[in-house]
Amino acid sequence: MADRSKVGKEYDPIVWEVERCKIREMAQAIGDFNPIYVDREAARKAGYRDTPVPPTFLTMPMMWSSSMPMLINDLKINFFMVLHGEEGYEYYKDIYPGDIITGVPRVVSVEEKVSKAGKKMDMVTIEILYTNQNGEQVAKARTLLVERR
Amino acid sequence: MSAQLFFEDVNVGDLLPALSKGPLMKLQHVLYAGASGDFNPLHTDDDFARSVGMKDGVITHGMLVMGFVGQAITDWVPRKCLRDFNVRFSGMTRPGNTITITGTVKDKVAKGEEHIVVCEVVARDEAGDVKITGSFSAALPSRHG
Numbered sequence: 001m002a003d004r005s006k007v008g009k010e011y012d013p014i015v016w017e018v019e020r021c022k023i024r025e026m027a028q029a030i031g032d033f034n035p036i037y038v039d040r041e042a043a044r045k046a047g048y049r050d051t052p053v054p055p056t057f058l059t060m061p062m063m064w065s066s067s068m069p070m071l072i073n074d075l076k077i078n079f080f081m082v083l084h085g086e087e088g089y090e091y092y093k094d095i096y097p098g099d100i101i102t103g104v105p106r107v108v109s110v111e112e113k114v115s116k117a118g119k120k121m122d123m124v125t126i127e128i129l130y131t132n133q134n135g136e137q138v139a140k141a142r143t144l145l146v147e148r149r
Numbered sequence: 150m151s152a153q154l155f156f157e158d159v160n161v162g163d164l165l166p167a168l169s170k171g172p173l174m175k176l177q178h179v180l181y182a183g184a185s186g187d188f189n190p191l192h193t194d195d196d197f198a199r200s201v202g203m204k205d206g207v208i209t210h211g212m213l214v215m216g217f218v219g220q221a222i223t224d225w226v227p228r229k230c231l232r233d234f235n236v237r238f239s240g241m242t243r244p245g246n247t248i249t250i251t252g253t254v255k256d257k258v259a260k261g262e263e264h265i266v267v268c269e270v271v272a273r274d275e276a277g278d279v280k281i282t283g284s285f286s287a288a289l290p291s292r293h294g
Contacts, residue, residue: 022184029177029184030216031170036228052228055219059212063186080201084211088235142235 002110002122002147003076011071011105014128016061020097023053030054050096058089058103058141062128067105068143075107075124077147085123086144093138095130101138103128108142122147154226156257156264156289165252165268168221172247173209181213209242214280218272221250226287232265236283246274255284263288 027037035042036052043051062068072079095101108125115121124145132138178192187210190197195206215236222231242248249272256267265286272281 025184026216029180030213030220031177032216032220032223034220034223034228046227047229054216055223055228055231055234056212056216059185059187084238086235086237087212087215088233090233091231094229 014065014103085146088142163254230287234285
């Protein structure tokens, strides 16, 4: 059962340097061959300063930093009972190669819900607000974890 | 990529061009694990997946399927126009599935200086089973500046 006392808690920041090759790797793994992700000239012609990041790119700093397993552990959530229920992003500014983004994870809420089958579940919402090296907010990621009890 | 899309060209009820991805191969799970950093063996190791109750073996990363939806969106509106993108994972995807993403324009609103279109998206497999439902909003240029 998720620890309610952690609502509002902020965790150590995730610091992540955006690398050109990781942008390419993410686009290729998805099978998205839009040239803006791999070709600087194509990106510039399309109105970007450099190759932008795909819409789900921010899963990368979160997963590579092992932030989510640490958080699940701190929330005393049973790892084997967790489902990824929802994911969402708000985009404020473009993210480009060479940017150093800092994400601060925060537990927004823990709510109990009863499934149609009558089983209790904890709905845990986590947000990570990302800021770039200029102190500008670039994006927010929101994850809903569902812990079956 | 399509030609420049203007706010005035989009109407509530319009359909996004559908995008089909797949059939999914286990190799793509490996590629996505490496890219994303999600090395949960549930997505790459059949023996492990069976040991935790997935009798047919590995399941696809939900975030990979969300990536497909992101591709469908940015095939229609430029990446830089995207303002928010939210999904709910409602079914498991497996190797062999072909995922088709469709979408509908639900609303058009002025928000500050921006002209926003709000759309719903759905990802289904070849049997019609829903994997993801979601929404996004995008700021489009206006013909009136």
